Amino acid sequence: MVDKQSPIPIYAQIEEQLKNQISEGKFPPGAAIPSERELTETFGVSRMTVRQSITNLVNEGLLYREKGRGTFVAAPKVEQPLSGMTSFTEDMLSRGMAPSNQLVKFEKRQPDKGIAEQLQIMESDEVYFVERIRYADNIPMAIERTYLPVKLFPELREEALKESLYKYVEQTAQLKIAGAVQRMEASLAKKEEAELLHVEAPFAVLVIERVSRLDNQVPFEVVRSTYRADRYKFTSEIQR
Amino acid sequence: MVDKQSPIPIYAQIEEQLKNQISEGKFPPGAAIPSERELTETFGVSRMTVRQSITNLVNEGLLYREKGRGTFVAAPKVEQPLSGMTSFTEDMLSRGMAPSNQLVKFEKRQPDKGIAEQLQIMESDEVYFVERIRYADNIPMAIERTYLPVKLFPELREEALKESLYKYVEQTAQLKIAGAVQRMEASLAKKEEAELLHVEAPFAVLVIERVSRLDNQVPFEVVRSTYRADRYKFTSEIQR
DNA sequence: CAGTGGTCTAGACCACTAC
């Protein structure tokens, strides 16, 4: 059942098999899966290993535990939004649309007080300022202004902005993105924003400000985006 | 250092002490905490127990691990939004404002197709429909329409709606809230919405639709809220 | 009562990092 020589950890193999059995309908929603001690015997591993698999699946929302009763299969989720924090590029691709960019500005500058504070840097430290119009299927979707500390990305080139910035951070700069704090509000488009987005006033826009952190909790970007309300709904999964 | 007789699990006691030492500055951001084997000796417990504590703190974003190097203190977060999924009542309280309600409608009715689908019930199953104007410090903040399956809350009374609904679900109905899928968009207030919110058109509003689930992933509410854009920003923490 | 998940022990080997 499990390959103890495999480079894939045993707990990951067990997760995989449980997932398969659930999606095959062997354990329908609401049904109990075998107890941890039973799984211990089936897979020939120790209980802590089985528990690690189950804990991961519980965290994913696929299973839930009840003390003294057992572990059960959760109901399937109605919809599956992109689980967490995504870049515009990733977001549009997952919606089946073709993302593209128009770079309006790319420069180094001194941050103002607010940006410096959010990035936890000095006002004398430089930041990249990137202004882009974001398109989906060639229709303007959002205006996006990004601030990045130059110190963190000394090698950043204009070409990297044509692809996903997060791809650059993770693959080229080899940094781990942990999460972000996001503020969202509705607003009316300003005159120049309405022009850039090809809409006529009064027009509602969704304004999102995101401060993103690496795994050591150091902020690496501030993004301020202004989305056309008619073309963009923001969907997210939240935990209690 | 730890009380093995205490009803509080040892791993929770260790978490507590590590948190304290970090906030006291004993381990500044970026510094390594003692290795797992050292902590094993300091606390006189086994390594798996220490690991459980550290894993929890890593999930909270307080620490991060690097293979072969050690475990380090993360930078403090700039701001601390309410971590996840909150009710209007909880949300306003955390912002230091006084929430209140005006109940416009409370009735049982047949759900339309969309609501029935989102709640995963039959169209013939009844739902409660609750319409409320939400106030913060006595200023209208949002219009909120909630749909709840009668089956799940056969005992629901009007009084429960004066307090937090989530409090009712968790404390009175004894159910566990796991999470929700949330869709947010900007829009212009409709005429009657503008009146209810005491604003004049054209006025931007933030529309939030939330489908909330219990720990067994069964949906228990659909909430559609319309917030005054000038008085409400939605803040959330997201994970990559 | 027997069975369940929650917690805990005292070891072990591995891959990786730093010196």
Add this chain to the structure above:
DNA sequence: TAGTGGTCTAGACCACTGT
């Protein structure tokens, strides 16, 4: 080479659930 986190074992006692 020594130290680190990642994985794993084979047990154990507990509180809680259902009969």
